[in-house]
Amino acid sequence: MKSLCTALLSILFILPARSQSEAKPNSELPPGWWLIPRTDTRFKFGGYVKLDFIHDFNPIASPDFFDVSKIPTDGSKGQSSHLHAKETRFNLDVRTDTKVGELRAFVETDFYGTNGGLRLRHAFLEINGKWLAGQWWSNFMDESMIPNTLDFEKPGAYLFARNPMIRYKHSISKDAYVAFAVEEPHANAQAPAQSGKFENPLPDFTGRYRLTKPWGHVQLSAFAAKLVYRFDTGDMDKVSLFGGSASGIFNIAQKDRLFYQVAYGPGVARFRGGMSAALDGAGELQALTDLGYTLGYERHWTSSLYSVFVYNHGEIDNTEGQAPNAAAIGSYAAADLIWNFTEKAFVGIEYLWGMREDLDGSDGTANRLQLSLRYSFP
Template identity: 30%
Template sequence: MRKSVRASLLAATCLVAVPAHAQDASVDERLDRLEALVGALIERLDQQDTMNTEQQAEIAATTEMVMAQTTAMRDEQEQLAAQVGNVAEAQEQDGFSVGNTRFTLGGYVKLDALTLRTSGGQLPDGAITRDFLIPSTIPIGGEASGWDTDFSARQTRVYLDTSTDLGNGTPLRSHVEIDFMVTPGGDERISNSYEPRLRQAYLVYGDWLFGQTWSTFQNVGALPESMDFIGTTPGTVFDRQPMIRYTSGNFQIAAEQPETTITTPTGGRVLPGDDTMPDIVARYNQGGDWGSVSLAGIVRALHVDEDDFGLTDDTALGYGLSLSGRINVGERDDLRFMATAGDGLGRYIGLNIVNDTAIDAAGDLDPIFTYSGFAAFRHWWSDDLRSTIAASYFRADNPVLLTSDQVTDESWNAFVNLVWSPATRFDVGLEYMYAERMLEDGRSGNLQKVQLSTRYAF
């Protein structure tokens, strides 16, 4: 009995001696305690020539406990070592390192083949208004167009991420991203070349972000899957701009680039560039297995100087709230939504459908109240086939005496698509969209579009 107990204890000692590289601090402490216990038991065996039945049973039970704990800890250490190995392998495959900085390249290649028609006038050949939906540019009052077809790879984008080890436990990260949308370049006759443009460029250190990225007022995670560049544009908060953002848990607050857009009495747009205070945005995010929601609020100081209109200086308050999110439905489906309302939000909604404010004869600013929103449902037909159906709406309360009746009063759109993923990160999608815009004078125009897109993300 004594020999078998000693053999078990020695085996336990061997199990305790797991590789040091697979340990963490808490596991090390537990192993030290077990080693001490094993040593005490062996010493007790050596000091006793005879043992009664109760002593033998006590030592046997203790030995069994030690064996069980050490076996469990060995399994834990093996799992930890495997995880460490997997992370190291992933790091080797994902990007490359130069000194203490790791670089990662990503993006996607996308081709859009689309055909569209409008009820109230022809959209110019080569204009960005034919690349994706811009609600404020839907023609009104002209002759209906035919079906115009365009092919484009302009949405293709590339980004570079970096993460630098500063030696203090907090990495310094950066993100730079470009694409080729809304930029000039070659025509459609020969080269189809387009100049790159900066989409995002920011750095993150701890809880702080500095640079250009999506506005804190916008919830990118709520956007539905669409072949169009945005999809539910009339009802969507959409803005990228420079900012300073602080994040603490679920809460974010940011000071973002200000810019006041003004509607003149003739319905034109003026960008005075007289802003003195940043736009202040606060946002709270909450998520779980059920999905996620975000509530964002914004306060703006809309401003114009007398050197723009020859009138008195004036500042007006702009403000707004936006509730958005994604709710999981069943195992894979989801419902996405956004609802936004406020005064002086013009440039944040639907690609600036209306302006932030109008100006009266005395030079005073009159912020324009707007409300908007969208809802989208995505359903998975199978592991590689899915569809999204979505609709959005926008409405402005224009001060018509100051803006004229030729500005947009309402806009809405709806689309449905079918997306097939024959391979990982490779999508082929077909989408039909209908969009409409109404002026304050009651006239309207619509746009219909059929779009086929292929995208490979790398």
């Protein structure tokens, strides 16, 4: 069967037409990689298909993922069941060895676009592992410790952003590096009463330091940004935004790991989909100071059965000019059991709990049960 597939791919010009003396044979490539004909460029398709069954025991205005900011605080009640496959994703990884080092292009999409349409997740060009240009995880967050939950949404106060950027990464030792980036800014803030528009005069500036050891890793991150509201009369109101984060993973036993993150600063919510500024008592812009922390544990019961436990909490230092129903506190908790019934597929069940409290003290909670089935390829 393998020989037949190889022959068919050769007919379709997937395999190179050059001799082995001119290009590396496909047999020398890692599994899943192919050579483009008459080049030294290799590529790989990847992704997975995932189906989620979701039952909500309480109302929440985000049926496809568990967003605690969408929990109603008006005392409303109700239950709902929902199935979807929007998390299904595809990616293409292309690499070429050149005189300046390895060139890499990566594109990934899923189906969380409008009406279930394709949405761009990642698209970047990387040069020799140092320069990156395109859309990727924000340099301010720690992508290595994204909680491996069945729920697509990550904890509300967890730093989680994909931004267009230009990033430079520099190794300072065999196990440590620093990275600096300019990233696409996002003007999510409460507008003053006087008509005008928000402006981002500068990109976001982000930096990180990462130390990786056999026991795990530690990352320290920081960002700085500026937000401007230009009134129609020509005057401006502006605020400075900045913040820091500490995160990491401790490897425990053979596969278990403890992960954590703490983020704090005026405007940190910019990197988790929240508001970065609001109005003070005088109606002027003021950066919203935000605190968020995450603690989780991934426990491997057997070689094919594991669980993830995660708790996340966030608090916003609200301003006097915000509406009474402005979000003030949010908490998120998840616990699951996942069985890898084959090397490429798993089935899992997860319980999710969330709480939202508003500035006026009103609050609401949500409880969800989620069942998931996923098959990864290649």
